[in-house]
Amino acid sequence: MSWEVVIGLEVHAQLRTRSKIFSGASTAFGSSPNTQACAVDLGYPGVLPVLNGEAVRMAAMFGLATGCSIARRSVFARKNYFYPDLPKGYQISQYELPIVHGGEVSIRLEDGTEKTIGITRAHLEEDAGKSLHEDFHGLSGIDLNRAGVPLLEIVSEPDMRSAREAVAYLKKIHTLVRYLEICDGNMQEGSFRCDANVSVRPQGQTELGTRAELKNLNSFRFIEKAINLEVERQIDVIEGGGKVVQETRLYDSDKNLTRSMRSKEEANDYRYFPDPDLLPVVLDEDWIEARRAELPELPGAKRERFVKDFGLSDYDADVLTSARETADYFEQVVAGLDDAKLAANWIMGELSGALNRDALDIERSKVDAAAMIGLLARIKDDTISGKIAKEVFEAMWEGEGSADEVIEKRGLRQITDTAAIEAIVDEVIAANPTQLEQYRAGKDKLLGFFVGQVMQRTAGKANPGQVNKLLREKLKG
Amino acid sequence: MHEKSVAALAAGLASGEFSSVELTRHYLDRIERFDGDLNAFITVTAEQALDQAAVADRDRADGKAGPLTGIPIAHKDILCTEGVRTSCGSRMLDNFVSPFDAAVVARLREAGAVSLGKTNMDEFAMGSSNETSYYGLVRNPWDHSRVPGGSSGGSAAAVAARLAPAATGTDTGGSIRQPAALAGITGIKPTYGRVSRYGMIAFASSLDQAGVLAQSAEDAALLLAAMSGFDERDSTSVDRAVPDYAGGLAEDQREKLRGLRFGLPKEFLDDGLEPGVRVALEEAIKVYESLGVEIVPVTLPNLPLSVPTYYVVAPAECSSNLSRYDGVRFGYRCEDPSDLEDLYKRSRSEGFGDEVKRRIMTGTYVLSAGYYDAYYLKAQKVRQLISADFKNAFSEVDMIIGPTTPGPAFEIGAKTDDPITMYLNDIYTIGANLAGLPAMSVPAGFVDGLPAGIQLVGNYFDEQRLLGVAHGYQQVTHWHTQAPAAYGSE
Numbered sequence: 025m026s027w028e029v030v031i032g033l034e035v036h037a038q039l040r041t042r043s044k045i046f047s048g049a050s051t052a053f054g055s056s057p058n059t060q061a062c063a064v065d066l067g068y069p070g071v072l073p074v075l076n077g078e079a080v081r082m083a084a085m086f087g088l089a090t091g092c093s094i095a096r097r098s099v100f101a102r103k104n105y106f107y108p109d110l111p112k113g114y115q116i117s118q119y120e121l122p123i124v125h126g127g128e129v130s131i132r133l134e135d136g137t138e139k140t141i142g143i144t145r146a147h148l149e150e151d152a153g154k155s156l157h158e159d160f161h162g163l164s165g166i167d168l169n170r171a172g173v174p175l176l177e178i179v180s181e182p183d184m185r186s187a188r189e190a191v192a193y194l195k196k197i198h199t200l201v202r203y204l205e206i207c208d209g210n211m212q213e214g215s216f217r218c219d220a221n222v223s224v225r226p227q228g229q230t231e232l233g234t235r236a237e238l239k240n241l242n243s244f245r246f247i248e249k250a251i252n253l254e255v256e257r258q259i260d261v262i263e264g265g266g267k268v269v270q271e272t273r274l275y276d277s278d279k280n281l282t283r284s285m286r287s288k289e290e291a292n293d294y295r296y297f298p299d300p301d302l303l304p305v306v307l308d309e310d311w312i313e314a315r316r317a318e319l320p321e322l323p324g325a326k327r328e329r330f331v332k333d334f335g336l337s338d339y340d341a342d343v344l345t346s347a348r349e350t351a352d353y354f355e356q357v358v359a360g361l362d363d364a365k366l367a368a369n370w371i372m373g374e375l376s377g378a379l380n381r382d383a384l385d386i387e388r389s390k391v392d393a394a395a396m397i398g399l400l401a402r403i404k405d406d407t408i409s410g411k412i413a414k415e416v417f418e419a420m421w422e423g424e425g426s427a428d429e430v431i432e433k434r435g436l437r438q439i440t441d442t443a444a445i446e447a448i449v450d451e452v453i454a455a456n457p458t459q460l461e462q463y464r465a466g467k468d469k470l471l472g473f474f475v476g477q478v479m480q481r482t483a484g485k486a487n488p489g490q491v492n493k494l495l496r497e498k499l500k501g
Numbered sequence: 502m503h504e505k506s507v508a509a510l511a512a513g514l515a516s517g518e519f520s521s522v523e524l525t526r527h528y529l530d531r532i533e534r535f536d537g538d539l540n541a542f543i544t545v546t547a548e549q550a551l552d553q554a555a556v557a558d559r560d561r562a563d564g565k566a567g568p569l570t571g572i573p574i575a576h577k578d579i580l581c582t583e584g585v586r587t588s589c590g591s592r593m594l595d596n597f598v599s600p601f602d603a604a605v606v607a608r609l610r611e612a613g614a615v616s617l618g619k620t621n622m623d624e625f626a627m628g629s630s631n632e633t634s635y636y637g638l639v640r641n642p643w644d645h646s647r648v649p650g651g652s653s654g655g656s657a658a659a660v661a662a663r664l665a666p667a668a669t670g671t672d673t674g675g676s677i678r679q680p681a682a683l684a685g686i687t688g689i690k691p692t693y694g695r696v697s698r699y700g701m702i703a704f705a706s707s708l709d710q711a712g713v714l715a716q717s718a719e720d721a722a723l724l725l726a727a728m729s730g731f732d733e734r735d736s737t738s739v740d741r742a743v744p745d746y747a748g749g750l751a752e753d754q755r756e757k758l759r760g761l762r763f764g765l766p767k768e769f770l771d772d773g774l775e776p777g778v779r780v781a782l783e784e785a786i787k788v789y790e791s792l793g794v795e796i797v798p799v800t801l802p803n804l805p806l807s808v809p810t811y812y813v814v815a816p817a818e819c820s821s822n823l824s825r826y827d828g829v830r831f832g833y834r835c836e837d838p839s840d841l842e843d844l845y846k847r848s849r850s851e852g853f854g855d856e857v858k859r860r861i862m863t864g865t866y867v868l869s870a871g872y873y874d875a876y877y878l879k880a881q882k883v884r885q886l887i888s889a890d891f892k893n894a895f896s897e898v899d900m901i902i903g904p905t906t907p908g909p910a911f912e913i914g915a916k917t918d919d920p921i922t923m924y925l926n927d928i929y930t931i932g933a934n935l936a937g938l939p940a941m942s943v944p945a946g947f948v949d950g951l952p953a954g955i956q957l958v959g960n961y962f963d964e965q966r967l968l969g970v971a972h973g974y975q976q977v978t979h980w981h982t983q984a985p986a987a988y989g990s991e
Contacts, residue, residue: 063600067825069589069832070581070603070700072735102821104868106845113824164841166829295868297877300707300818303736 025263027224029255030232031190032182035197036175037207038151038215039082045150045174046073046116053213057156057167065172067111072301075100079174080305082206083123083148084315086176089204089322090143092127094312100148100302104295108166109153117177119296122147123305129200130324131192132342141193142181149175170214176206182221182232187251191244194218195346199323203348211242218247222254223268233258234268238282240275250275254282326351334364343372349386356393361400370400374417390421399427409488412436439486442494445478448486449494452477463499471495502527503663504990507572507720508747510666514561514571521561521571525554525615528573532617532664535988538645541658543578543636544586545618553615560613568723568747570613575665577656578619579626580606580711581700589702590622590634590652593826593833593852603700604732605669605711612727617665621655624854625823626676626704628652629926632917633856640913641684642985643951647910650680656714657684662988667715667724671701673708674811675905675930678942681714682905682954685944687971687981688714689721692962693937694739696725697732703822705815706737708934717981718943718971722746725964741962749965754973759793761970762898768804769903769929777948778904785945785955786902788974797898801890806883807931808924813867813880814935819857820864826852859920888936891958900970901958904929905942909951929956939964943971944980952983 044051047064064071087094101119124146130138153168178197184190198216201207209216218241223233238254241247253275258268270288275281321329323345330341330351345351350371357367375396379389391399399416402408408416408431419430431437439445452474453460463470471492478491502524505513513519529547536542550573557571581587581599588594602610610616623633631639631654639654641647642662649658653670657680660668670677672690681688690712701711713724726747731740765786770779786796828834828848835851838844853861867876894901906926916923933940938961942954959967975981984990 066830068600068830069587069594069597069702069825070599070601072699074734074736104821104824106824106827108827108829108841111825111830113827114821293870295821295865295870295873297817297821297868297873300705301703301736 026227027259028227029185030182030223030225031184031251032221033180033190033194034219035178035194036217037178037201039079039174039176039206040208041076041078041082041174043076044172045076045079045148047172049172051173055169057165058169061168061171065111065168073116075302075305076174079148080123081315083146083176084307084312085204085206085319086146086201087124087127088316088319089200090127090129092124092143092146094307095121095123095125096307097121098123098305100299101296102299105292107152108164109155109168109171111153111168111171115150115152116299117149118147129193129196131189131196134188139189141183144179144181146176146178149177151175187248190220190251191248194244194247199346203320203323214242217242220247220251222251224255224258224262234270236268236270237272238275239272239285246275246277249280250282253280257282334358336364336368340368340372344368347386353386353393357396357400360394360397363400363404366400366403370396374414378421390423391417395420395426402427402431406438406440406487407431408436408438409484412438412484436485439482440490442490445486445490446494448478448481449491449498452481453498460499464501471499474499503531504984505666506716507666507723510572511568515566521554521557521615522551524571525550525573525617528617528665535662535664538640539642539658539662540637540639541621541655541662541664542575542618543588543590543621543655546585546616550615550617557613557615567613569609569727571615573615573617573665574609574724575617575620575656575659575668576606577622577653577668577670579622579671579702580669581702582606582616582619585619587619587702588636590624590636591853591857592635595635595833597832601700604697604734605701605728608728609724620659620668623652623654624857625702626652626671626673627819627856627860629675629679629923630916631655632913633854635854638913641910642988643685644910646912647951648683648913650683650910652676653714654680657681657686660684660686660714660716661985663984667713667720669711670714671709671711672934673704673815674934675927677712677714678905678930678940678956679927681942683910683952685952685983686714687717687721687941687943688712689725689941689968690933690939691725691729691964692939694737695939695962695964696728697735697738699732699734705818706822707818708815717975718941718968719747719750722750722968744965746965746968750969750972754969754976755792757969758973761900762795762797763789763900763902764797764799764894764898765902766799766801766804766894768801773907773925773928774904775908778906778908778953781946781948781953782904782955785974788978792973792977799894799898799901801894801932803883803886803890804932807887807935808928810880810883810887810935811931812863812924813876814884816860816864817868817877818864820861820868823857823861884935887932891932891936891938895960899966903956905954905956909948909953933958937961939967941967941971943974944983946980
């Protein structure tokens with residue numbers, strides 16, 4: 025039997041507000057445990073929550089960017105359960121009336137076609153603290169710095185049909201929240217997290233299969249692996265005559281498996297009810313329109329513009345607009361160089377490789393856009409070849425100075441003097457009579473050998489175009 | 502000194518008749534002398550009170566005195582006080598010292614009031630007799646075999662016995678008005694949102710409101726003005742100017758009363774109303790009529806549903822509000838928990854008393870999947886209907902009058918085994934909480950030597966008129982000046 029996979033995702037994006045969603049404490053990551061938790065975050069007797077307007081603004085921006093409706097009236101509710109890192113014994117969330125609902129994003133599939141993924145809703149809630157099970161012999165430590173950090177929970181429709189699609193959707197959301205500057209997208213630090221609801225059903229069946237919820241998916245790679253594992257597991261269960269049970273499963277990236285965390289029967293009854301400490305959030309038309317006016321150029325529009333204005337391929341435009349900072353870098357380079365293709369190749373090639381190698385964001389690139397312009401300009405005016413330029417780039421990356429400084433210091437200026445190149449070409453031909461004979465007998469491929477010899481003798485500095493031209497002439501005899 | 506009202510004490514301080522330190526010491530002496538029997542206080546902060554009094558005296562010497570400067574008061578132990586134990590009447594918080602002052606406490610302190618200490622109360626304000634306190638029951642100063650009412654029983658007893666000229670209280674279903682009535686004093690619960698709830702330990706957030714227990718409407722006005730006003734830390738507090746309540750009372754109330762229409766809801770005159778209280782109410786109505794008030798029969802048809810509605814909404818909110826008491830960060834923690842579940846179970850089982858547990862369980866039940874619609878949602882709908890009933894009534898009348906309680910103070914232990922009977926003691930007061938309206942209880946006579954109170958309910962933010970109506974009554978009656986014999990003049 026052939027199976028159809030059905031996936032829906034819940035993304036938890038930490039909003040980049042300076043203070044928490046219901047208190048004035050800082051949201052900065054990485055401080056000593058419990059130094060960023062005030063009486064409100066600690067759930068002390070007598071404290072009350074006060075909503076951070078910036079979190080509301082950010083949620084609305086997301087909704088507007090995804091074509092969602094912004095609720096004129098949304099309501100915070102309490103989700104009740106006991107856990108040591110949940111100080112009040114309830115999480116303030118939104119339940120029946122979320123701030124954002126009913127939108128969509130489109131993703132590009134591997135065959136190049138586009139697919140629309142529905143967004144059911146996005147609601148505001150507070151993050152919980154963290155339980156620390158290491159370092160405390162026989163005990164658990166509680167760090168409440170994260171308690172009260174604003175989260176936007178983005179719930180998709182069950183529209184994805186493969187792990188690849190799920191990852192494409194997730195990357196799309198990831199790109200979007202970073203464009204909107206509402207979330208830093210850092211998956212290692214947990215500021216962008218994802219749970220996946222996965223089920224399978226026989227091809228052609230309209231009814232959904234029983235789903236399992238996968239948790240602890242903290243990288244794009246793990247998400248893809250975990251979903252594929254879960255799909256295999258469910259198909260094995262059904263084909264083995266069993267039934268998939270509704271449950272929450274945890275992904276273990278070390279062992280590369282998922283294991284059951286709790287079944288539906290063990291699930292909490294969260295006893296949601298409207299939080300009487302908070303008033304409904306009422307947004308009027310003017311406010312919503314003002315937020316719409318603040319929207320930046322979104323990735324889709326930017327991509328189209330890159331294709332149209334710069335003549336980039338769809339693929340290049342996709343890559344260059346995947347992060348707002350990359351697109352900004354590209355546009356700065358193009359503005360100073362007027363060669364979009366060259367800029368695109370270098371950003372997607374050498375620069376991206378170096379950034380990956382050193383695990384740096386493009387904002388912290390050791391070769392900034394101005395320096396990159398300096399380098400690419402020397403390729404364009406034939407001062408250096410593309411190959412030499414790679415050496416110059418590495419030197420710039422290591423802090424040896426600007427492109428011109430490196431070229432000067434290392435003596436990498438290209439040899440363009442025809443007479444000088446001609447002399448070396450003659451030497452090379454004279455030194456390799458056997459290869460010359462074979463070439464003239466029809467072995468054209470040996471041209472590369474001769475080019476290589478010339479380059480070796482000039483330490484790569486001879487202008488490759490001139491070398492080619494001269495060799496072709498002289499090898500003919 | 503202790504027979505004086507706050508207004509009279511302020512005059513005495515202003516004229517230099519006595520200092521705040523002398524006044525404070527006098528009340529501390531009375532607490533020392535009488536509170537062993539009454540048990541109105543959980544914590545007496547004598548040293549801090551005398552320090553605050555000295556500061557008040559210096560401020561006065563510097564010409565920086567307001568109407569409350571140097572006036573000793575007491576705070577219900579539900580209000581957080583920085584550096585002083587805030588127990589909420591519970592073993593759960595017996596070891597809890599708040600790191601901050603409640604808004605009410607801070608505002609009264611800024612107004613110059615001196616805090617004598619923290620008064621006893623039903624555990625987490627859940628009770629109508631002050632018998633559920635971890636710190637023991639409070640006795641009614643009028644009759645030690647009887648309860649003072651609750652949950653602000655300690656504040657009521659302290660003011661009635663003149664151990665404090667006035668005290669703060671909180672009222673979720675009648676917890677200021679009912680004890681005020683049973684202890685023969687004046688109590689006001691303002692409009693929901695009038696006073697900040699910040700630092701007031703939550704019982705039922707949508708119903709809780711702080712107010713005042715005092716000898717008279719005039720004294721209540723002085724404290725209420727200082728306590729009221731918007732607080733950005735409480736999203737449900739309302740940003741609306743606070744009138745000079747006490748100043749407003751200086752105008753001729755008889756002039757203001759003439760021509761007012763009071764509604765008398767027929768639902769208040771049910772079979773549960775004891776004859777003695779009914780007589781007191783009828784007498785009070787006659788007084789108002791003599792002052793030119795027109796009494797109009799009105800109906801609040803859904804009011805009989807207020808007790809069941811309240812006992813769904815309040816426990817639901819309490820079950821959630823009290824989840825933070827888990828033994829993890831503050832408060833009571835059981836000995837040697839074997840694991841997390843044991844920590845939760847035993848800390849909460851040992852830290853909470855029976856009535857609190859009963860309400861947590863009720864509230865958990867009504868919010869549970871499958872019961873939410875039938876209980877919580879339905880109760881919210883009925884609550885809307887009750888609010889609408891009041892709104893309709895206020896389209897015809899300026900004020901609503903009725904009894905505060907069905908009867909006078911009952912015997913200690915009389916209702917402890919029967920929660921429903923106990924709950925019915927709040928039958929006349931709960932409506933104002935469900936609707937969020939301001940309401941007062943005013944002493945209006947005695948039944949077999951025990952005080953009886955009448956209740957006045959005003960329209961939203963109509964505290965000024967409410968106080969004026971009570972003050973007008975107190976200008977021509979003497980019930981509010983009566984003190985229990987053992988605690989009166991010396």
